[in-house]
Amino acid sequence: MNTTTAPWLIVALREVETKLRDKAFIISTIVTLLFIIGSVALTGFLANRTSNFAVAATDDASFRVLEQVIQDRPEDVELSISRLAPEQAEQQLSAERLNATLSGSADAQEFTLTGFNAVDQELSSLVREAMKTVKTDQLLAEAGLESAGLPDNEDLILDQLHGDSERAAMASAMALVFSFLFYMAAFLFGMPIANSVIEEKQNRVVEILASTIRLRQLLAGKIIGNVVLAMIQLLAFLSIGLLAAYISPIQIPFLGVVTQVAGWFVVFFFGGFLLLAGIWAALGSLATRTEDLQQSSGPVVGLLMAVLFIGLYAKGSFLVVASYIPIVSSAAMPSRLLSGEVAFWEPILSLAILLAACWLVLLFAEKIYGRAVMHTGGALTLRKALKLEV
Amino acid sequence: MLELNHVSRSFAQNLVLDDISFTVPGGALTGFVGANGAGKTTTMRIIMGLLSADSGSVSLNGQPLNGATRPNFGYMPEERGLYPKQPVIDQLVYLGQLHGLSRSGARKRAMELLARFGLADRAKSKLESLSLGNQQRVQVTAALLHEPDVLILDEPFSGLDPIAVDAMSSILRDYAARGVPVLFSSHQLDLLDVLVDHLVIIQDGRILANSSAAGLRATQASRHRLSLGSDTGWLRNEPGVTVIDISGHDALVNFDSESDAQRVLATAMSRGPVAEFAIHRPSLADIYREIIK
Numbered sequence: 001m002n003t004t005t006a007p008w009l010i011v012a013l014r015e016v017e018t019k020l021r022d023k024a025f026i027i028s029t030i031v032t033l034l035f036i037i038g039s040v041a042l043t044g045f046l047a048n049r050t051s052n053f054a055v056a057a058t059d060d061a062s063f064r065v066l067e068q069v070i071q072d073r074p075e076d077v078e079l080s081i082s083r084l085a086p087e088q089a090e091q092q093l094s095a096e097r098l099n100a101t102l103s104g105s106a107d108a109q110e111f112t113l114t115g116f117n118a119v120d121q122e123l124s125s126l127v128r129e130a131m132k133t134v135k136t137d138q139l140l141a142e143a144g145l146e147s148a149g150l151p152d153n154e155d156l157i158l159d160q161l162h163g164d165s166e167r168a169a170m171a172s173a174m175a176l177v178f179s180f181l182f183y184m185a186a187f188l189f190g191m192p193i194a195n196s197v198i199e200e201k202q203n204r205v206v207e208i209l210a211s212t213i214r215l216r217q218l219l220a221g222k223i224i225g226n227v228v229l230a231m232i233q234l235l236a237f238l239s240i241g242l243l244a245a246y247i248s249p250i251q252i253p254f255l256g257v258v259t260q261v262a263g264w265f266v267v268f269f270f271g272g273f274l275l276l277a278g279i280w281a282a283l284g285s286l287a288t289r290t291e292d293l294q295q296s297s298g299p300v301v302g303l304l305m306a307v308l309f310i311g312l313y314a315k316g317s318f319l320v321v322a323s324y325i326p327i328v329s330s331a332a333m334p335s336r337l338l339s340g341e342v343a344f345w346e347p348i349l350s351l352a353i354l355l356a357a358c359w360l361v362l363l364f365a366e367k368i369y370g371r372a373v374m375h376t377g378g379a380l381t382l383r384k385a386l387k388l389e390v
Numbered sequence: 391m392l393e394l395n396h397v398s399r400s401f402a403q404n405l406v407l408d409d410i411s412f413t414v415p416g417g418a419l420t421g422f423v424g425a426n427g428a429g430k431t432t433t434m435r436i437i438m439g440l441l442s443a444d445s446g447s448v449s450l451n452g453q454p455l456n457g458a459t460r461p462n463f464g465y466m467p468e469e470r471g472l473y474p475k476q477p478v479i480d481q482l483v484y485l486g487q488l489h490g491l492s493r494s495g496a497r498k499r500a501m502e503l504l505a506r507f508g509l510a511d512r513a514k515s516k517l518e519s520l521s522l523g524n525q526q527r528v529q530v531t532a533a534l535l536h537e538p539d540v541l542i543l544d545e546p547f548s549g550l551d552p553i554a555v556d557a558m559s560s561i562l563r564d565y566a567a568r569g570v571p572v573l574f575s576s577h578q579l580d581l582l583d584v585l586v587d588h589l590v591i592i593q594d595g596r597i598l599a600n601s602s603a604a605g606l607r608a609t610q611a612s613r614h615r616l617s618l619g620s621d622t623g624w625l626r627n628e629p630g631v632t633v634i635d636i637s638g639h640d641a642l643v644n645f646d647s648e649s650d651a652q653r654v655l656a657t658a659m660s661r662g663p664v665a666e667f668a669i670h671r672p673s674l675a676d677i678y679r680e681i682i683k
Contacts, residue, residue: 010487204471208532211438211465212488374440376469 007213011221012228015196019229028188029233033240040244043252050076053099053123056084056092061108061134068130077126099123109135168339170254172312175335177241178265179311181234182330185273186304189230190280193222194293197284201373215370223277223362230273231266238262257338264347265334271354272330276300278358278365285372285385292379307331324350326357391415392437392540392571397446399432405595406432409446412590412600414540414571419562421586422575423678429595430575431468434542437573438465450540464538468545468575470529474518478504478528481517482535489536496535503531507557523554530558534565541565543574547581559585579675589674591681598681606677614651616641617666618658628654642670 019025057063066081073079084092089101093116100115100123113119113127137147200206209218242259245252279300287293310322311331322332329350336342371388372380380388392414399407407429414420424430435441437448439455448455473481479500486496504510507527509520517525526549533541546562547555562585566572573590576582582589589606591599599606613634616622622641626633630650635642645651658664672680 005487007488010484014484199473203474204467204469205473206471207435207438207440207467207469208465208471208485209488210440211463212485 007217008221008224011213011218012225015222015225016229019192019226025188029236032237036237036241037244040241040248044248050078051120051122052078052080053120054080054082054097055100055102055123055127056082056089056098058084058086058089058101058103059108061104062102062111065104065111065127065131065134066102068134069126072130072133073126077122079126102127166253167257170258171335171338171340174258174261174338175311175331178334179308179331181237181265182269182272182311183304183308185230185234185269186276186307189226189233189273190276190300191297193226193277193280194284194287194297195290196222197281197369197373198287198290198293201285201287202289204376206373210374215373216366219281219366219369223274223281227270227274227277231270234266234269238266257340261334261337264337265330267351268330268333268347268354271351271358272327275327275354275358275361276304278362282365282368282372285369286380286382288379296379303327311335324353326354329354391451392573393449393452394433394437395447395449397433397436397443397448399436399441399444407436407443408595410592410595410597411446412597414573414590415588416571417566417569418571418587418602419566419585420571420573420588420590421582421674422573422590422592423577423579423582424575424592425682428592430592431544433592434465434468434544434573434575437542438463462536462539464533464536464541464543466529466533466543466546470525472517472525472529472532475516477514478509478517478520479513482528482532485532486535491536499535499537500531503534504528506561507531522549523551526550527554527557530561534561539570541570541572541574543572545576546574547576547578555581579678580673583674586674589677591678593682599677603674606674607672609677612644613670613672614643614645615666615668615670616643616658616664618661619663619665620661624661625654628657630654639665 055066055069057066060083063081063083066079070079070081084101086103089098089103092098093101093114096116100113100119102111102113104111111127111131113124133147136150140147140150200209206215206218209215242255242262245255245258280297283293283296283300286296307328307330310319310328314322314332314335319332319336322328323336323346325332333342333347333350337347368382368385372385375385375388393411394413395411397407397410398405410429410433422430422433432441436443437455479497482500482504483493483496486500487493489496491499501510501513504513507524507530509524509527509531512520512524517528520528526546530543530546533543541562543562546558550558559581562572562574566587586603588602589599590597616625617640620639622636622639625631625636625641625643628650630646631654632644632646633641634644643654645654655664655667658667
């Protein structure tokens, strides 16, 4: 009848089981997964969308403008043009077979672009540009000049010393994703550690548990259970997101880099979350009621906000420093890795610092937890907890 | 046999247990009584290893207790401790597993005990949906799940209705009959009177009595209770008689010998009618009150 299942494993399994039976957890996970798939699909759709316009000209000058539009239009705009009599054009527009009609004044100086109930902005700006070009060419021709000699937007070439702008845009978008995932997990899985410690303390279950197994095993089981859940959820989010990006028909740039950095992020997430789990458990043991946690968790919440904002906005040497500070580094180092200017030893050093901090915090958390969780009476401060006799 | 040897414990200069020693014999129910704050719960927590003693030791059958032997204890804390929002059977299985039972073994055992308490049909209910008395039964079930070698119960009878008191009493007697040392605290002295075989009395952190119930009763067995038709004040002048209490027609006295008793009875009968002349069998409640005076 006796089995040799380690107590921490039984505790960890209970944490996992309780969470998996929690409908709110299951639903929020599924909704997030759908959101990830949806946003990858939407990005692809937006990138791949072409606009189709059918426009009729009611006179020759207008037709020349439309021809110019066809010449200048960007790749994702399709335009079919026709030359119709005014009444016929109006009829077709009323029947919504046309997006717009274009008619010019007698001197071909003013044009009217008429839509059914609105004129598409993209179309109107294309027509506006084309009209300017046609009229300018006309003026130049009258003055005996060639339009090719005119100044052009293309004359200014954009360049930058480091990286390229597309990569920088990708890096800041992914930094947002990583920071947010960490922030979310810290609350979604961290807070329950504190709450379950408080629940056991408040209901005095901990007395029965402590008379059965060692408190160290109880604490370890709680932390391991929630770390495992957080890691599984994170891996599901990342793999579904990356998979959707890979099978998407659209070429998403830097997918290789993103995948590689996602691997690093998983490792940094693990270290950062483990450290936070220790802090949450210690905070839970100091409280006597769930309400106490709202006060005592202030500094941790502040720290997590810092992680989020550093991941989003930190730049330059500030970001470099942040990428070595435990917990903050879980978002900051992946963010730096995305931009691609990190020496190979940097993430390794940062990770070593993180794991060392993790070890120290967990030892400290165990000390606090072991003393405070058996204490009855009011909420404790850190100082009071350390003075408690076991 | 569970033994406490010279155990002391203080909290911040405040001596809560002062060199206490007592035994909890196997195969007997041991009652643990004392006023609130006398040190009962602290003693039990030290036995369970939840608190450490400043000095002294706890041993079971001569072996000092450590982490390896404690898991065989069944414990019910004073402030009840289970998960209110979890179904009864789930938490019992969890606790059973922590005690080293397999999942199915724990479930089977929990269902047996719940059935015995008449709670089999509530196994899937959340604990908080049960009445306080039923929650208490679940609590005891949790303490008994793993067939403990020693039972330590802090106030197991508080809040129970008479039927539940009977069920609890019969379960405790069963365990004692198996040779398991059972220590439980209670404020219900009349209940202790019918239930316990051994009594430990604690006051202000000191043990005032540690003896079998029969032994305690024997210390007062030479007392007689008299109820006469007239005033009993004359007993004060009789040789070989120690008056303990006199009020009007009634008296409680100690005779030096059986012949003194017979002589006084004859005198009493010659003075008038004798309504009662009986050996006084003190209840444990009387003994307790006497001892803590």
